[in-house]
Amino acid sequence: MGVIRVLICDDQAVVREGLEMILNADGAIRVVGMAADGLEALELIPKCEPDLILMDLKMPGMNGIQATREATTRHPGIPVLILTTFADDDWVFDAIRSGAAGYLLKGTPRQELVAAIKGTVQGNSHIDPAVARKVMRRAAEGTPESSSSVFSELTVRETEVLKLLAQGLSNSEIAKNLHLTPGTVRNYVSAILRKLDVKDRTQAAILSIQYGLNR
Known part of the structure; x- marks a missing residue:
């Protein structure tokens, strides 16, 4: 596969710009679009033709759960990787049920984020270890x-x-x-x-x- 085309969706400009710098620094990834909410992301998908969407959850307008559901329904070949600050069980389950291919927290180290993007495009699953532990504890109950x-x-x-x-x-x-x-x-x-x-x-x-x- 060639360069991985990524669309970033996050309501904070500083986060979008920081992610753009981090991802573009890797020769195998290129950010092809940035959206401030879910609706804008959906509008950009056919224009940018991304290989992967990096999606925040809690945003004004259309949130990440709704956007993920719409994106995976309209464009089933494009995986959505969640990158958020929320580790609550309900957010995790809602995101996965909506079709997300993975769930990472914003404290994820740069190398792990890059590896997760590359792995997700190849069809692998990536769940933040802290999130997975919480889900497993809930399952145990x-x-x-x-x-x-x-x-x-x-x-x-x-x-x-x-x-x-x-x-x-x-x-x-x-x-x-x-x-x-x-x-x-x-x-x-x-x-x-x-x-x-x-x-x-x-x-x-x-x-x-x-x-x-x-x-």
């Missing part, structure tokens, strides 16, 4: 028996793939762990998404964490 019906249609092998996927592993890494080919893993992931009725691997991973599949 739930009723574990409810998970049986959620994952009842998955085969043993699909369940193994889902558990590794929820740990953030790529298809190649899952293939290596289970001694499979990447193509076979892709087929398993497609079956998992279909059976769980979710849009992408990030939603599947969050569902796994939410119901304590990895416990």
